[in-house]
Amino acid sequence: xxxxxxxxxxxxxxxxxxxxxxxxxxxxxxxxxxxxxxxxxxxxxxxxxxxxxxxxxxxxxxxxxxxxxxxxxxxxxxxxxxxxxxxxxxxxxxxxxxxxxxxxxxxxxxxxxxxxxxxxxxxxxxxxxxxxxxxxxxxxxxxxxxxxxxxxxxxxxxxxxxxxxxxxxxxxxxxxxxxxxxxxxxxxxxxxxxxxxxxxxxxxxxxxxxxxxxxxxxxxxxxxxxxxxxxxxxxxxxxxxxxxxxxxxxxxxxxxxxxxxxxxxxxxxxxxxxxxxxxxxxxxxxxxxxxxxxxxxxxxxxxxxxxxxxxxxxxxxxxxxxxxxxxxxxxxxxxxxxxxxxxxxxxxxxxxxxxxxxxxxxxxxxxxxxxxxxxxxxxxxxxxxxxxxxxxxxxxxxxxxxxxxxxxxxxxxxxxxxxxxxxxxxxxxxxxxxxxxxxxxxxxxxxxxxx
Numbered sequence: 001x002x003x004x005x006x007x008x009x010x011x012x013x014x015x016x017x018x019x020x021x022x023x024x025x026x027x028x029x030x031x032x033x034x035x036x037x038x039x040x041x042x043x044x045x046x047x048x049x050x051x052x053x054x055x056x057x058x059x060x061x062x063x064x065x066x067x068x069x070x071x072x073x074x075x076x077x078x079x080x081x082x083x084x085x086x087x088x089x090x091x092x093x094x095x096x097x098x099x100x101x102x103x104x105x106x107x108x109x110x111x112x113x114x115x116x117x118x119x120x121x122x123x124x125x126x127x128x129x130x131x132x133x134x135x136x137x138x139x140x141x142x143x144x145x146x147x148x149x150x151x152x153x154x155x156x157x158x159x160x161x162x163x164x165x166x167x168x169x170x171x172x173x174x175x176x177x178x179x180x181x182x183x184x185x186x187x188x189x190x191x192x193x194x195x196x197x198x199x200x201x202x203x204x205x206x207x208x209x210x211x212x213x214x215x216x217x218x219x220x221x222x223x224x225x226x227x228x229x230x231x232x233x234x235x236x237x238x239x240x241x242x243x244x245x246x247x248x249x250x251x252x253x254x255x256x257x258x259x260x261x262x263x264x265x266x267x268x269x270x271x272x273x274x275x276x277x278x279x280x281x282x283x284x285x286x287x288x289x290x291x292x293x294x295x296x297x298x299x300x301x302x303x304x305x306x307x308x309x310x311x312x313x314x315x316x317x318x319x320x321x322x323x324x325x326x327x328x329x330x331x332x333x334x335x336x337x338x339x340x341x342x343x344x345x346x347x348x349x350x351x352x353x354x355x356x357x358x359x360x361x362x363x364x365x366x367x368x369x370x371x372x373x374x375x376x377x378x379x380x381x382x383x384x385x386x387x388x389x390x391x392x393x394x395x396x397x398x399x400x401x402x403x404x405x406x407x408x409x410x411x412x413x414x415x416x417x418x419x420x421x422x423x424x425x426x427x428x429x430x431x432x433x434x435x436x437x438x439x440x441x442x443x444x445x446x447x448x449x450x451x
Contacts, residue, residue, distance in 0.1 A: 008065050009056045010048040012037070012098060027100045028124050031088065031109070032273055033117045036124070050091040050124065052272050060092050060133065070140055077144050082151055084141075086176070089155035089167070090114070093130040095123035111182035114158045126163055134167050134175035142174075152177040154213060154250075161204035171209050178248060180213045185221045187238075189228055191376035191395045194241060198365060198378060201247070207362050212247035217255050223301050224252075225260045232258055233441035236344050236418040237393055240443045243348040244380065244391045246363040253305055256345040257334055262300035262323055269297040270320065306330040339420055351416050351445070356382035357389045366406050375400055375438070379407065389415065392436060393443035401437040410448035412436070417444045 014022030024037035024046055030053075037046040038053045047056045058065050073084065102120040109116030114125045134155070141151050153176045157167050169175030181201070187193060201212045216238055217224045228234035235258050242249045253259075266286045267278045274297040277286075286296065295301075304311070304318045306326045315322060323329070334340035352358045361382040374396030381388045390407050394400050404412055411434070414422060419442035438444065 005064075007062050008059055010059050010094060011040075011043070011045045012048070014039075014046055026098050027119065028094075029101070029117050029119050029121075031091065031125075032276065034276065048094065050088060054272075057091070057094070060129075061096065066133075070137075073137070073140065074144065077141070077151065080149075082149075083177075084151075084153055086153060086155040089134070089176070090126045090130060090157045090159065090163075091124065092133060093127040095127060097123070099123055109158065111158065111185060112160050126157075126159055131166055131175065135169055135173060138169070138174050138176060154178040154180065156180055158182070161200070165204060165210065168210060178211060178213050180215050180218075180250070181247075182215065184214065184216050185218065187216065187227065189234055189237075189395060191374050191393070194245075194376055194393075195365065198245065198363060202363065207246060212245075213250055214242045214245055214247045215250045215252070216242060217252035217301070219252070219302055220298055221301065222295050223259060223261050224255050225258055230260055231441065232341055233419065236341055237395070237441060237443050239341065239345055239348060240391070240393065240418050240445075243352050244358055244389075244445060245378075246361070246380070249352075251345070256342055257306065257331055258329055258341045259303075259306055260323060260325055260329065261295075262303040262321065264297060264299045264303075264321065266297050269299045271298045271302075273298060308332045344418060347416060355380075355387060355389060356385045357387040361387065361389075375402055377407065388448065390446040391443065392438060392446060394438035394440060397440050399437060399439050401435060403434050404436045404446070405434045407446075408448055412446040413449050415445045415447045418442050 012025035015025055017023040024035055026037075028036045028048065030036040030049055031051050034053075036048050036050060038049055038056070039046055049056050058069070060066050060069075076084070101123050104115050104118060104120040106113065106115045106120075107118070114121050134153075138153060141153060144151070155167055155176045155178070157164055157179045164179045164181070167176050167179050183197070187197075204210075205212050224238055225231075225235055228238065235255075239255075242251070266274055266281065266283055269275065269278065277296045281296070289296075299320055303320050304315050304322050306323060306329055308314050309327050309330050309332060311322045311326045311330075331342065334342035337343065357380040361380045364379045364381065366377055366379065374394055375392065376395065377390060377392045379388060379390050388408075390404075390412070392402075392404075419439050421439045422437075422442055422444050436444075436446070
């Protein structure tokens, strides 16, 4: 209290309970479930933590705090960084009234609904003052001393599309440049899912003012390989989608080599979230939840990057166990394999960079082709250069064919494929005419022969 920084965190006196003891100031919960208020014995007050108890929230209503944090931003901009990823940005400001959050029957939050643990987070998440700060931060970054360097802000935000959009703001009053679209973390490997996703994003985040952020894995969720049943062909399709859908791809480390989930037991987890739940969830119950796709030990998607099959030479004392499959899933072994998922990622990144239709173009769905249950096709086109590319994917387990005349009247050839069988033996692109054949779990990028 005597340090001059006594108001840098969110402190509140406790309330007397029916027993006469001091309890938390209100019912606010953290984002992981437990009460967000933590008792500080020396100060004899509670501080609030949106996430973990050893991470007290800063009080951004204190001008000195805001000034200090903007100075941190400036420090890193002076170092030359290109931008900032803003962790749980939607939790920065809390309601100054400190009223209880309303009750809800919702048990757990989702990527679109922030409410959970029987509480509607109206006073602790997505506060109007946080939206205001998004615009303030954008103005600060855009008006930095080095005007020659463009920078960007990408926020971790939970909420419905209208909430996500509010963080980005309007062209005349911009907020964050981008926000993550976490809906894809729960993707279903079907053509209908991704068709619906495209239509939804185009409705809520239309070009040119809004760009989705294409993220399929991160440090909080089970890896992509788990969600495609460790199928490399399916993982290649996800890579193709990530690099060719309209938006900004955000690749999680290890996805480029098909890294799989670790198998660290809940009670052995270093993850603070795992430590919380391991206190009262038996391993047997947790194992059954794992089979249902629920994981509370984030260590398993955070295992060390698998650079080399002889990992002992590269990781002397890793903080987590290296996956046992490192012997065949690693960067070194895939560098020399032209059919590896690593080579596909490299080709996709190079290809995307050279194609205006992919890195800045619009997107369109041809309805007549997408009536097939397992086929998804979409066109990417750049009005400035007239650059057009067609992406076609077979999500099914059998080879499928379709007539491409509804895409274009021109003949087509393969510009890029996820499966070598969609190419000629001599590795030349195959002239397709109007008949397109796709092998199971594969996709291609097509271009018109007339170019």
